[in-house]
Amino acid sequence: MSNAASIGIDIGSTSWKGCVVDSKGRVMASRIQESDPRIKEQTARLLAELMADTGASSQVPVIATGYGRKQVEATRQVTEITCHTKGCFHQTGKPGVLIDIGGQDTKVIHIGPKGSVLDFQMNDKCAAGTGRFLEVILQRLRIPLDQVGQHISSKGEGVKVSSTCTVFAESEVVSLVAQGARVEAIARGVLEALAARVSSLAGKVPEQLPLFMSGGVALNPAMVAILAEALGRPITVLDNPQLVGAHGAALSGGG
Amino acid sequence: MMLRRMQYEFMKNAGGTFLTGLQRYQAFKKRGKRGARPPFGPPLESVERLKEIMTRYYFTGRYADGAVPVAWVTSGFPSEALVALGYHLVYPENHAALCGARRKGGKMCGAAEEFGYPRDICSYVRTDLGSLLSKKTPVGRLPKPDLLCCCTNICQTVLYWYRALAKHLDVPLVIIDTPFIYGEAPTHHLEYVRGQLDQFIEVAERIGGKKLSPEHFVDTVKKAQRASSLWGECLATGKAKPSPWSAIDSFFHIAPVVTIRGSDECVDYYQMLLNELTERARKGVGAIDNERHRLLWDNLPIWFLVRDLALATAERGFQFVCATYSNAWAEAGSQIDPSTPLDSTARTYTSVYLNRDLDNRTRSLIQLARDFDADGAVLHSDRSCKPYSVGQVDVRNRLMEEEGIRAMLLEADHNDERSFSKEQALTRLQAFMEAFDE
Numbered sequence A: 001m002s003n004a005a006s007i008g009i010d011i012g013s014t015s016w017k018g019c020v021v022d023s024k025g026r027v028m029a030s031r032i033q034e035s036d037p038r039i040k041e042q043t044a045r046l047l048a049e050l051m052a053d054t055g056a057s058s059q060v061p062v063i064a065t066g067y068g069r070k071q072v073e074a075t076r077q078v079t080e081i082t083c084h085t086k087g088c089f090h091q092t093g094k095p096g097v098l099i100d101i102g103g104q105d106t107k108v109i110h111i112g113p114k115g116s117v118l119d120f121q122m123n124d125k126c127a128a129g130t131g132r133f134l135e136v137i138l139q140r141l142r143i144p145l146d147q148v149g150q151h152i153s154s155k156g157e158g159v160k161v162s163s164t165c166t167v168f169a170e171s172e173v174v175s176l177v178a179q180g181a182r183v184e185a186i187a188r189g190v191l192e193a194l195a196a197r198v199s200s201l202a203g204k205v206p207e208q209l210p211l212f213m214s215g216g217v218a219l220n221p222a223m224v225a226i227l228a229e230a231l232g233r234p235i236t237v238l239d240n241p242q243l244v245g246a247h248g249a250a251l252s253g254g255g
Numbered sequence B: 001m002m003l004r005r006m007q008y009e010f011m012k013n014a015g016g017t018f019l020t021g022l023q024r025y026q027a028f029k030k031r032g033k034r035g036a037r038p039p040f041g042p043p044l045e046s047v048e049r050l051k052e053i054m055t056r057y058y059f060t061g062r063y064a065d066g067a068v069p070v071a072w073v074t075s076g077f078p079s080e081a082l083v084a085l086g087y088h089l090v091y092p093e094n095h096a097a098l099c100g101a102r103r104k105g106g107k108m109c110g111a112a113e114e115f116g117y118p119r120d121i122c123s124y125v126r127t128d129l130g131s132l133l134s135k136k137t138p139v140g141r142l143p144k145p146d147l148l149c150c151c152t153n154i155c156q157t158v159l160y161w162y163r164a165l166a167k168h169l170d171v172p173l174v175i176i177d178t179p180f181i182y183g184e185a186p187t188h189h190l191e192y193v194r195g196q197l198d199q200f201i202e203v204a205e206r207i208g209g210k211k212l213s214p215e216h217f218v219d220t221v222k223k224a225q226r227a228s229s230l231w232g233e234c235l236a237t238g239k240a241k242p243s244p245w246s247a248i249d250s251f252f253h254i255a256p257v258v259t260i261r262g263s264d265e266c267v268d269y270y271q272m273l274l275n276e277l278t279e280r281a282r283k284g285v286g287a288i289d290n291e292r293h294r295l296l297w298d299n300l301p302i303w304f305l306v307r308d309l310a311l312a313t314a315e316r317g318f319q320f321v322c323a324t325y326s327n328a329w330a331e332a333g334s335q336i337d338p339s340t341p342l343d344s345t346a347r348t349y350t351s352v353y354l355n356r357d358l359d360n361r362t363r364s365l366i367q368l369a370r371d372f373d374a375d376g377a378v379l380h381s382d383r384s385c386k387p388y389s390v391g392q393v394d395v396r397n398r399l400m401e402e403e404g405i406r407a408m409l410l411e412a413d414h415n416d417e418r419s420f421s422k423e424q425a426l427t428r429l430q431a432f433m434e435a436f437d438e
Helices: A039-054 A080-092 A131-140 A145-151 A166-178 A183-202 A221-231 A241-254 B002-031 B046-061 B080-084 B092-101 B105-114 B123-134 B157-169 B187-208 B214-239 B247-253 B255-259 B264-283 B303-314 B324-333 B341-350 B358-371 B392-403 B422-436
Strands: A004-011 A015-022 A027-034 A062-065 A096-101 A106-111 A117-122 A211-214 A235-237 B070-073 B088-090 B147-151 B173-176 B293-298 B318-323 B376-382 B406-412
Touching: A004 A039, A004 A080, A004 A241, A015 A039, A015 A241, A027 A039, A027 A241, A062 A080, A062 A241, A080 A096, A080 A106, A080 A117, A080 A211, A080 A241, A080 B422, A096 A183, A106 A183, A117 A183, A117 B422, A131 A145, A131 A166, A131 A183, A145 A183, A145 A221, A166 A183, A183 A221, A211 A221, A211 A241, A221 A235, B002 B046, B046 B088, B046 B247, B046 B255, B046 B264, B080 B187, B080 B214, B092 B105, B092 B123, B092 B255, B092 B303, B105 B123, B105 B303, B123 B157, B147 B157, B147 B187, B157 B173, B173 B187, B187 B341, B214 B247, B214 B255, B214 B264, B214 B318, B214 B324, B214 B341, B247 B255, B247 B293, B247 B303, B247 B318, B247 B324, B255 B264, B255 B324, B293 B324, B293 B358, B303 B318, B303 B422, B318 B324, B318 B358, B324 B341, B324 B358, B358 B392, B376 B392, B376 B422, B392 B406, B406 B422
Parallel strands: A004 A062, A096 A211, A211 A235, B070 B088, B070 B147, B147 B173, B293 B318, B293 B376, B376 B406
Antiparallel strands: A004 A015, A015 A027, A096 A106, A106 A117
């Protein structure tokens, strides 16, 4: 008999994340893949894989989160805000402020002592200050996302990129390149612009609490370091940061 | 003129009634008998009457110009004298809201933008100018005005909006300038507004070709005051648990007190609505099946989203029980004193919700939340209405820190769905609601 207690899936704009947890909330199996626009097919395929890995039956509840959550048949649909909070609290067991920079939006969540959402901030309607912003601009600079740390100049050497609007920033970068600015200096400028944007959201939550980070952008050490610089406080990147939302969704299975 | 007047009266009395009867029959055939549709409770019976009144109002309007004097007025304009002088009134804001609720706001805003009106202007303004310039409206036709009447008590944008209308339509414009109130209105402000009222009435008499009869004026003021008071009583029934109707319902039922206040029909309507709501409250009939949390709404409705909003909240047992927007109409009109009609009109219309300082407004909002026992608040940060949205972050903090009421800002636009991201907004709202049950 399988120990699988619930399955959480997080269908984001950039990647599909899913995991199966046991009755203690421990991850038994997981999948992370680039998002396919055919959400239903991808979900069916990956769910079948997860179930095969863990022996989970079709009776095991499936909790869906992320932007694609309404597209799939699930036992429950819960927002990413609640799921990231649950996933974070499961790991840390303490109150804090969680920064989740996803592909489409950025959230700053104030987590209370009992692991509930006390308050949250999200970016505005556009992709300013999100993973997508980083992706688009770094692509323009021909810097692979996972190697950005090796391609940025030192602190104080970055050029100023004033816009965090993805479209405007891209044209700003084009003109900086045309003016002969160093690619490394522009890359740092871009990361600093994103950090400024995120810290303006984080500025609205209490200062004394520890900072945690989840979401795909947390895998990027250079970005985390620049964000910590901008906030003037250390940031703890959660284990397997991309999976925090799906894990939190699975943990919502009992409620 | 005579023929046109006969046609107008016929349409008002016979044509309008026939049309609304036909509409009702068609709706009945399409939908079958009205019953409760979970998660909502049984619908309000008065809705049929409301539709009838508003259909007749817009239908009659098509035949008004050339028959009776016509004025286009801002929602906060002291319109009682115009009603007493026999004007047919058009409220462009109401018309824009109607376009918005039918999801035509974005398209009409786009039409205004084609004529050079930038996207930063209020979407009511763009909807109406777009409608005027593209000659398209879901109500068939709006009558051409003889007079434009603008009162700055709701915002300063109306000033520029009505100047643009005056230019496009080539008709005279009356402006009533109401100084912004910090604390209490000083006497010289009220005298200043009162002076403008006197001048406005002279202009309205001249253009309408008729002298204002003091008795008729007082009678109209009394009816307007009565309708506003009844409106307030209707809203107050929402204090019952469960609330017999929602603030979202009130966004629609507000239409008569805006457009036809001062008439018997308006008073009768709110008396009917009040009777129904009182009865529902007495029997414990709620607007939704399972009212677990009670929310306050701040700012204008998001007209194109009201149905989604009602469903998203009702499904989770959340109910909007009060709204500063609906309440503003009860707060103001009910204070007119028919024994001093002009002085009290000056005071009332100068002291409307949006013409008062933030501290005053916050106090009034908090009192509303307390009176209706709200445990949550959604503050619509309206891209198109800055006077209403400024200060909401402070309001939110005060609600949370001083009152222990959870509050969120919902970024949207009241009429332009192009300036809005539905998925993100509804996710935000859902996360806000999830936090109540953690």
